[in-house]
Amino acid sequence: xxxxxxxxxxxGHKPQIVELKRANAILVPLVDTKDGVCLLFETRSMTVWxxxxxxxxxxxxxxxxxxxxxxxxxxxxxxxxxxxxxxxISDFDTVVGLGGFVLYSCIGKLTAPAYKINTEEVAGVFTxxxxxxxxxxxxxxxxxxxxxxxxxxxxxxxxxxGPYPWRTAENTVYAWEYEGHHIWGLTAKxxxxxRSYLTT
Numbered sequence: 147x148x149x150x151x152x153x154x155x156x157x158g159h160k161p162q163i164v165e166l167k168r169a170n171a172i173l174v175p176l177v178d179t180k181d182g183v184c185l186l187f188e189t190r191s192m193t194v195w196x197x198x199x200x201x202x203x204x205x206x207x208x209x210x211x212x213x214x215x216x217x218x219x220x221x222x223x224x225x226x227x228x229x230x231x232x233x234x235i236s237d238f239d240t241v242v243g244l245g246g247f248v249l250y251s252c253i254g255k256l257t258a259p260a261y262k263i264n265t266e267e268v269a270g271v272f273t274x275x276x277x278x279x280x281x282x283x284x285x286x287x288x289x290x291x292x293x294x295x296x297x298x299x300x301x302x303x304x305x306x307x308g309p310y311p312w313r314t315a316e317n318t319v320y321a322w323e324y325e326g327h328h329i330w331g332l333t334a335k336x337x338x339x340x341r342s343y344l345t346t
Contacts, residue, residue: 167246171216172204174238174336175256177273184273185337186256187329188224191269198269200329202251202336213237213250225271226262233257239339241332244291244315251336274324279341284320284334291315 163169175186190199203221207213218232238251261271293312301308320338321330329337 163242163248165246166248169207169248169250170204171207171211171213171220171250171252172202172336173217173221173232173256174202174251174253174340175221175232176235176253176276177256179273179275181273181275183276185276185279186271186273187327187333188271189269189327191265191267194267199331200327201333204249204251207250214252217250217252217254221256224264224268225258226260226264227256227258231256231258239336241335243332249332249336253340272327274327274329276344278324279322279337280345282322284322284338287319287321289317289319291317 177184177186186203187200188203190197190201192198203224204217205220205224207216208219211219214234214237218229218234221227221232222229233255235253235255238253240251241249243249263270292314295309295312299308301310304310318335319330320334321328322334322337323329
């Protein structure tokens with residue numbers, strides 16, 4: 147390969163996340179209520195992955211969609227609002243999960259007068275005052291995630307002798323409980339990020 151050929155192939159390349167297997171987008175919905183600004187959550191139906199857990203509206207990003215477009219579409223599909231009921235305030239932070247999973251997020255104001263829940267995916271919705279999260283420390287759990295190397299792993303392919311000092315990951319899990327609702331996992335991780343920006 148000559149340099150000009152290489153340059154033609156690389157110029158204009160849009161950077162990708164290596165080994166990305168699934169990219170999801172969520173909307174962090176803010177609603178104005180008698181209790182002040184609240185976050186709106188979904189409880190997942192019992193027929194989907196992670197049944198009964200609490201999450202924000204969201205799902206997979208389809209080809210050609212932006213994060214905002216995917217988050218708005220998923221919110222409309224799941225809780226029966228219209229795109230015009232959602233005003234995006236800002237793109238927000240991204241969580242890189244295990245196994246090639248990336249979760250993008252954006253924050254928006256939700257002004258829908260009513261919700262028409264898609265019961266195949268969502269069991270219900272509820273709100274939590276934003277002040278609750280700002281004034282309540284989460285419970286934090288940390289645990290190591292060491293690599294599980296098979297006994298017959300062939301280190302000779304890499305020109306090294308085993309055992310090799312593979313990197314060990316640590317998982318941090320945040321959790322809140324509000325009126326019987328358990329909010330944890332990636333949902334709580336996004337909330338903790340928002341909390342850190344709003345309290346500093």
